[in-house]
Amino acid sequence: MSDLAVLDTATVLDRAEKLAQHDALREGDDRWAVVSELHRRGSSAVYEAATAWCVSQQPLLRSLGADVLGQLGCSEGHPFAEPSTQTLMDLLKDPDPNVVDSAVVALGHLETGDLHTICALVSHASSEVRHAVAFCLGGRDDDLAIQTLERLSRDVDPDVRNWATFGLGTLSKADTPALRDALVERLVDDDADVRGEAMRGLALRRDLRAARAILDELQRPDGSDLAIEAASKMPRKEFVPLLEALLAAQPQAEHVRLAIEECRRTAA
DSSP, X not given: OOOXXXXXXXXXXXXXXXXXXXXXXXXXXXXXXXXXXXXXXXOHHHHHHHHHHTTOSSHHHHHHHHHHHHHTTGGGTOTTHHHHHHHHHHGGGOSSHHHHHHHHHHHHHHTOSOHHHHXXXXXXXXXXXXXXXXXXXXXXXXXXXXXXXXXXXXXXXHHHHHHHHHIIIIIOOOOOHHHHHHHHHGGGOSSHHHXXXXXXXXXXXXXGGGHHHHXXXXXXXXXXXXXXXXXXXXXXXXXXXXXXXXXXXXXTOHHHHHHHHHHHHHOO
């Protein structure tokens, strides 16, 4: 695609609309390049166009409008966050799950929106929407947000569980027995990334229930970067031999070397 920066805003908006209408999966690089350019411009003209797209008869344009509003003027502190909030909240009732997905993600970027309405989507039929909810709630430490993330950490979809576990373990500053127990449940998850997020979250809270899981993960052939990070966050002497074995197999792995140093210096 040609350099978008040299095009006038009207041309970029027209290009965004045409690309969106022919990208049913909303994944095309060209589509997102134009969306990013509109984010950068962050003008009233872009805001007005995006708002108009949000009430289009075409779901792909409604989704485009939400995608643009979510990061509009991001380099200037999201100046359109307040007027965009109700527009995005209205899209949470959209019959098309892709539109709802875009709207929830946008609200997450803007750190706005009614929490109860967003959390009510925890049982939405679309895993993409549930994933968006997990993303949106990351870093919010309200009791309802944490409880919803705990529920999403048990979701049937591994991507949803992964982001929810990341939200609970790493993004959240909360530390309750229920939150820790939710992380402990994920130590035996079938998905390696989910297990790793649980380990890191518990290690950050120095919860020794993660130690056995970290040891098991470090014994896997390639080691888990998340388990290695967890070992450095909750250093213990029994991690050292396994970390040294990983370093011997990957001599250039600086993160493993640093974890070994941390375990030797401050291990329990």
